[in-house]
Amino acid sequence: MTQEQLSLSGLTRQFGVTRAVDDVSLDIPAGQFVGVIGRSGAGKSTLLRLINRMTEPTSGKIHFGGTEVSALRGRALRQWRRDCAMIFQQFNLSDRLDVLTNVLVGRLAEHGFVSSMLMHFTDAERTMAIEALDRLSLVPQALQRAGTLSGGQQQRVAIARALVQRPRIMLADEPIASLDPANATLVMDSLRRINREDGITVLVNLHTLDTARAYSDRIIAMRDGRVFFDGKPRQLTDDVVRDIYGSDAFGAFDHDVTSTAPRHVGVAAYA
């Protein structure tokens, strides 16, 4: 095992009789860009939430390098959550705070209770936040209220906030599902650039197959909580796609939002 490999072994999460994630075993090397696809309810969100320990596994283990993540408690668990930045579909920004402060919120986990309450940040942290905004081309908006930005800009603020956490893994749960095509492309390009430049492992849940194909080193398709396909985008044949999405196939291609993503001819035939 390489030092920073993420490994899931027999990972299972049951809700009542539903096995949302069912005996999933995966090795994800450091720096990989992984697209997770599958129809609604396949277990994609639960898988990401298990990895950052927002959801507890019913059974199975998670390792990162030499650490058993699934056994972490207390301070070590909080550190792990810092190591795994999470990006959500709905951005989760404070609309009334300015963009810079929203980014600085990514540093709060490093602060004690009082300095968190007072939102006191050091000059070094402000510099870090401006640098993160610069990477997302958002410096001109730094002092604007987050709520006044477009959805795509807000999602890039959320990525900047994740960056200042200095994460080792980025988990993105449907990050472009609410965005128009141009903004979706900017957000996916940003995730990809950070992945390449910083070597941060990225796992991103996507509804749109062509986006997954265009950006991912590896695609994992889930079906009924299990890994149904695991391979390179070019290995994802039309027959596999049909099996993944079943009668939901139309839904998978309805809202392909990344305008620059090359359309796959076979898949376009379904749409």
Ligand SMILES: Nc1ncnc2c1ncn2[C@@H]1O[C@H](COP(=O)(O)OP(=O)(O)OP(=O)(O)O)[C@@H](O)[C@H]1O
């Ligand atoms: N907290 C919960 N309590 C009960 N059942 C849950 C809970 N979270 C998820 N489930 C169930 O687990 C299964 C997998 O859900 P999950 O949200 O992980 O799927 P998904 O692939 O992310 O779907 P979507 O694309 O619609 O978000 C579903 O049947 C869902 O209803």
